[in-house]
Amino acid sequence: MALFQTIKTVSLTYEQPTGLFINNEFVPGVEGTTFETERDVDIAVKAARTALNGEWKHITPSKRGQLLSRLADLMERDTETLATIEALDNGKGVGMARGDVAASAGCIRYYGGWADKIYGQTIDTDSESLTYTRHEPVGVCGQIIPWNFPLLMWAWKIGPAIATGNTVVLKSAEQTPLSALYAAKLIKEAGFPPGVINIISGFGRVAGAAIAAHMDVDKIAFTGSTLVGRQILQTAAKSNLKKVTLELGGKSPNIVFPDADLDDAVNWVNFGIYFNHGQCCCAGSRILVHESVYEQFIEKFKQRAEQNKVGDPMNAETFQGPQVSQLQFDRIMGYIDAGKKAGARVVTGGARHGSQGYYIQPTIFSDVNSDMSIVKEEIFGPVCTVQKFSTEDEAIELANSTSYGLAAAVHSKNIDTALRVSNAVKAGTVWVNNYNTLHYQMPFGGFKESGLGRELGSYALDNYTQVKTVRVRINAK
Ligand code: ADP
Numbered sequence: 001m002a003l004f005q006t007i008k009t010v011s012l013t014y015e016q017p018t019g020l021f022i023n024n025e026f027v028p029g030v031e032g033t034t035f036e037t038e039r040d041v042d043i044a045v046k047a048a049r050t051a052l053n054g055e056w057k058h059i060t061p062s063k064r065g066q067l068l069s070r071l072a073d074l075m076e077r078d079t080e081t082l083a084t085i086e087a088l089d090n091g092k093g094v095g096m097a098r099g100d101v102a103a104s105a106g107c108i109r110y111y112g113g114w115a116d117k118i119y120g121q122t123i124d125t126d127s128e129s130l131t132y133t134r135h136e137p138v139g140v141c142g143q144i145i146p147w148n149f150p151l152l153m154w155a156w157k158i159g160p161a162i163a164t165g166n167t168v169v170l171k172s173a174e175q176t177p178l179s180a181l182y183a184a185k186l187i188k189e190a191g192f193p194p195g196v197i198n199i200i201s202g203f204g205r206v207a208g209a210a211i212a213a214h215m216d217v218d219k220i221a222f223t224g225s226t227l228v229g230r231q232i233l234q235t236a237a238k239s240n241l242k243k244v245t246l247e248l249g250g251k252s253p254n255i256v257f258p259d260a261d262l263d264d265a266v267n268w269v270n271f272g273i274y275f276n277h278g279q280c281c282c283a284g285s286r287i288l289v290h291e292s293v294y295e296q297f298i299e300k301f302k303q304r305a306e307q308n309k310v311g312d313p314m315n316a317e318t319f320q321g322p323q324v325s326q327l328q329f330d331r332i333m334g335y336i337d338a339g340k341k342a343g344a345r346v347v348t349g350g351a352r353h354g355s356q357g358y359y360i361q362p363t364i365f366s367d368v369n370s371d372m373s374i375v376k377e378e379i380f381g382p383v384c385t386v387q388k389f390s391t392e393d394e395a396i397e398l399a400n401s402t403s404y405g406l407a408a409a410v411h412s413k414n415i416d417t418a419l420r421v422s423n424a425v426k427a428g429t430v431w432v433n434n435y436n437t438l439h440y441q442m443p444f445g446g447f448k449e450s451g452l453g454r455e456l457g458s459y460a461l462d463n464y465t466q467v468k469t470v471r472v473r474i475n476a477k
Helices: 038-053 061-077 079-090 094-114 150-163 178-190 204-213 226-238 262-278 294-307 326-341 392-400 415-424 459-463
Strands: 004-008 013-017 020-022 025-027 129-137 140-144 167-171 197-200 219-223 243-247 253-256 286-290 345-348 363-366 383-389 407-411 429-432 465-473
Touching: 013 079, 013 178, 020 038, 020 178, 025 178, 038 140, 038 167, 038 197, 038 204, 061 079, 061 094, 061 150, 061 178, 079 094, 079 150, 079 178, 094 150, 140 150, 140 204, 150 167, 150 178, 150 219, 150 459, 167 204, 178 197, 204 219, 204 226, 219 226, 226 243, 253 262, 253 392, 262 294, 262 383, 262 407, 286 294, 286 392, 294 345, 294 363, 294 383, 326 383, 383 392, 392 415, 407 415, 415 429, 459 465
Parallel strands: 140 167, 140 219, 167 197, 219 243, 253 286, 253 407, 286 383, 363 383, 407 429
Antiparallel strands: 004 013, 020 025, 020 197, 129 465, 345 363
16 A cells, blocks of 8 residues: 555645554554554554653653644645645635644644643642642543644644643544645654654544543543534543543524624624635524614625635635535535525525535525524534524523534624623633634633533643642651
8 A cells, every 4th residue: 555645736746645644654554444443543542652651751841842843834834735735635725724724833833832831839738748739741642633624623632732741643534634644744754753643544433433432542632513522421431531622513603783893794794604614613603683784784794795705625716615525515405405494585595506516605594583403503514594683682592592602703892782792692702893713822612512621722731731739748857
């Protein structure tokens, strides 16, 4: 099995590594399959465990930081290749993918900066003792990522785990394994010791489930659907009670008050739902608009959505490419049909874009009610609903009438309205007069059924460290 393939795209030619990245080498799966199996997971976990107990243990925190920083530099150096891979593999526009690479490298560098700034405390209880805490690595971390931001999710997971001295077995999504493997090559080039970061491709039910059940994995970090998140938590509980963090689905409200700058709000609402073709866990898919500006908003939003450039991912001007797979395309079209059948009004879109490929027109439904599946369920595509409210209390009630709680937004020029509503909405992130502006310095995660724990920012470091208390007795003279 050739482990590198020459890929020629319209803009560049590059060597794509394949196989399993283990101990800094690309190797074939033990059973000769393209997607790795349970046995491969076991080999990767052993490599990570050996690395944890070896050279890595003695590497200084500042050296860990330097390695991450070097990795970030290499990712930036190879921006064009990585962005092209993302466009090819995921379908996102290459211009948008360049933004993903910049954010991914930024995240890795940011956590490199944290590596030598992780401190415990000294706790003064009495004169006969010295008590202090150490923030120790959790150990071998299993990380399972989705297909919507393949490289960015790789960076969100690897950055904090490595900064805090852990080792990693990361499984990419079966739909989008390529950027994870290309970036693995950069891990070796950056000079990480073998086995510190191991990357496998594999199906969720096989390789993902094997990571969740593995008795020698100390922690699992998962980003994906709420359904699978529940299974991971159960599997962790049934196996070795590995620590779990989950970043799951959402049905996030985007609330427009009558005193908002309407054009500005329309732009952010448009970006909130259609960015990444609606394939964002935090997508602003439920738009709540005050009745006094409802019709005006819908007219402006329709015009704005129709201007989104849908098309070839290899075109740098493309805002919206195809959905990731036939399965996702069919699911989304199923929701669109269900919305129509339930009597919702199609303001724009509501059909496939063109005659081939998984392209879907940016779709807006209005005249919906809270019982419709398009209002209740995560669609994960370029489809949103617009609902009317008359009072602030009603807006808050509608915003919170979901089992999810990942994100929300408020559009208003009134600081009191913006802050009151931000405080009342049950969501892990609230954007005021903007949307989807994630940043690696800001914690991100879910209230309610949208997840457990926080990624990014200094908060993510807690997921990857365990606190040890040391109490020393001081003999009296
Ligand atoms: P999506 O529906 O967006 O594909 P999933 O939650 O199915 O989201 O997938 C997200 C990630 O979880 C992928 O890497 C996938 O392979 C993995 N996965 C899917 N099912 C399982 C499972 N039962 N156990 C562990 N990982 C899984």
